Amino acid sequence: MEVLDYITDILQNFVRIIMSVNFFDILDILILTFLVYYIIKLMRETRAMQLLKGIFVLIVIYVVVQICQLKAMSFLMENFLQVGILAVIIVFQPELRRILEKVGRTKVTTIALNIEQSDKSNNARDIAIKGIADACGTLHDTKTGALIVIERQTKLGDITEKSHVINADPNPELFCNLFYNKAPLHDGAVIIRNNRVYAAGCFLPNTTKDQYLPSELGSRHRAAVGMSENSDALVIVVSEETGNISVAMDGQLTRDLNKESLTNILKSKMPGNPAQEKKKLRGKKR
Numbered sequence: 001m002e003v004l005d006y007i008t009d010i011l012q013n014f015v016r017i018i019m020s021v022n023f024f025d026i027l028d029i030l031i032l033t034f035l036v037y038y039i040i041k042l043m044r045e046t047r048a049m050q051l052l053k054g055i056f057v058l059i060v061i062y063v064v065v066q067i068c069q070l071k072a073m074s075f076l077m078e079n080f081l082q083v084g085i086l087a088v089i090i091v092f093q094p095e096l097r098r099i100l101e102k103v104g105r106t107k108v109t110t111i112a113l114n115i116e117q118s119d120k121s122n123n124a125r126d127i128a129i130k131g132i133a134d135a136c137g138t139l140h141d142t143k144t145g146a147l148i149v150i151e152r153q154t155k156l157g158d159i160t161e162k163s164h165v166i167n168a169d170p171n172p173e174l175f176c177n178l179f180y181n182k183a184p185l186h187d188g189a190v191i192i193r194n195n196r197v198y199a200a201g202c203f204l205p206n207t208t209k210d211q212y213l214p215s216e217l218g219s220r221h222r223a224a225v226g227m228s229e230n231s232d233a234l235v236i237v238v239s240e241e242t243g244n245i246s247v248a249m250d251g252q253l254t255r256d257l258n259k260e261s262l263t264n265i266l267k268s269k270m271p272g273n274p275a276q277e278k279k280k281l282r283g284k285k286r
Contacts, residue, residue: 058077058080058081061077062077062081065077122272124194124195124196125195125270125271125272127169127170127195128170128192128195128196128270129263129266129267129270130263131169131170131171131172131175132148132150132170132175132192132236132262132266133259133262133263133266134171134172134259135170135171135172135174135175135176136148136175136236136238136245136259136262137172137259138172138175138176139175139176139179139238139243140238140243140244140245140258140259141243142176142243143239143240143241143242143243144176144179144180144181144238144240144243145179145181145186145218145220145238145239145240146175146179146190146220146236146237146238147188147189147190147204147220147223147224147235147236147237147238148175148189148190148192148235148236148237149189149190149191149192149202149204149227149233149234149235149236150192150233150234150235150236150266150269150270150271151191151192151193151198151233151271152231152232152233152234152269152270152271153232153271154231154232154233156191156193156202156231156233159189159191159202159203159204159227160191160193160198160199160202162203163188163191163199163200163201163202163203164185164199164200164201165198165199166197166198166199166200167196167197167198168196168197169196169197170192170195170196170197174197175190175197178190178200179238181240184201185200185201187201188200188201188202188203189201189202189203189204189223189227189235190202195272203223204223204224204226204227204235205223205226205227205229205230206222206223206226207222207223207225207226207229207251208226208229209225209229209251210222213225213253217253218239218240218241220237220239220240221237221239221246221248221253224236224237224246224248224253225248225251225252225253227248228248228249228250228251228252229250229251232249232250233249234247234248234249234265234266234269234270235247235248235249236262244256244257245257245258245259245262247262247265249269
C-alpha cells in the first residue's frame with residue numbers, strides 16, 4: 001500500500017505541475033531551448049567546443065568530489081571554480097567575439113534554417129583521399145608549394161571565417177589551380193571539411209616551437225606544425241623548393257613521404273575510417 005500511495009502522490013504532483021503550466025511557460029522553455037541549441041551549434045564551428053568538453057569534465061569531477069566528501073579536493077575545486085567564470089571569459093574571448101559578430105550578421109529568418117550538413121559516405125571519403133593523394137603527387141612532380149588542412153574533430157571555423165569558401169569536390173585539377181604560384185590564393189591553406197574542399201586562402205597560426213624546427217623548413221612547414229599544435233587537424237605540406245611531401249599531426253612533422261605512404265596515412269587518419277568507427281562502437285557496447 002505504501003508503494004501504491006507513493007506512486008499516486010507522484011502522479012498527482014505531476015498532473016498538478018502540468019495543469020499549472022501556461023502558454024508563457026511553454027514559450028519560455030522553447031526560447032531557452034533554441035538559444036542553447038544555437039550557441040552549441042556556433043561553438044561546434046570553433047575550437048571552443050574542445051574547451052567546453054574540458055569544463056564539463058571538471059564539473060563532473062566536482063560533483064563526484066561533493067558526493068564522496070573529499071575535503072582536500074573539495075577545497076581545491078571550490079577555489080578553482082570561484083575564478084572559473086572569469087577564466088572562461090578570458091579563454092573564450094576570441095570565440096565569444098566571433099559568435100556575437102556572426103549573430104549580428106545573421107538574418108533572423110535564416111537562423112533556424114542554417115543547419116550544417118555533412119557527407120559521411122565511405123564513397124565520398126575514398127574519392128577525397130584519391131583526389132588529395134593524386135594532387136600531392138602532381139604538386140610534388142611540378143615542385144608547387146601547397147598547404148592542405150584536413151579538419152577532424154576540432155572545428156576550424158575561426159580559421160575559415162575570413163577565407164574564401166569554395167565547397168567543391170576535391171580533385172587534382174582544383175588543387176593545382178589553387179596552388180599555382182600566380183593564383184591569388186596560392187599563399188594560403190586549403191581546408192578540407194566533410195570530404196570536400198571547403199575553403200581556400202586560409203592563414204594558419206604560428207608554431208610555438210619555431211626554434212626547435214630545422215632551419216631549412218619554410219613558412220608552410222612551420223604553419224603546418226602550428227596548426228597541428230592548435231587542433232587535431234591533419235596538415236599536408238608540399239615543399240616549393242624540393243617538392244617533398246610532409247604531414248603534420250599533433251605537433252609532429254613526418255617528412256619525405258610519397259604518394260603511396262600519404263594515401264595510407266589519409267586512410268587511417270581522415271575522419272570516417274571504418275576501423276575507427278568499429279572501435280568506437282565496441283567501446284560504447286562495453
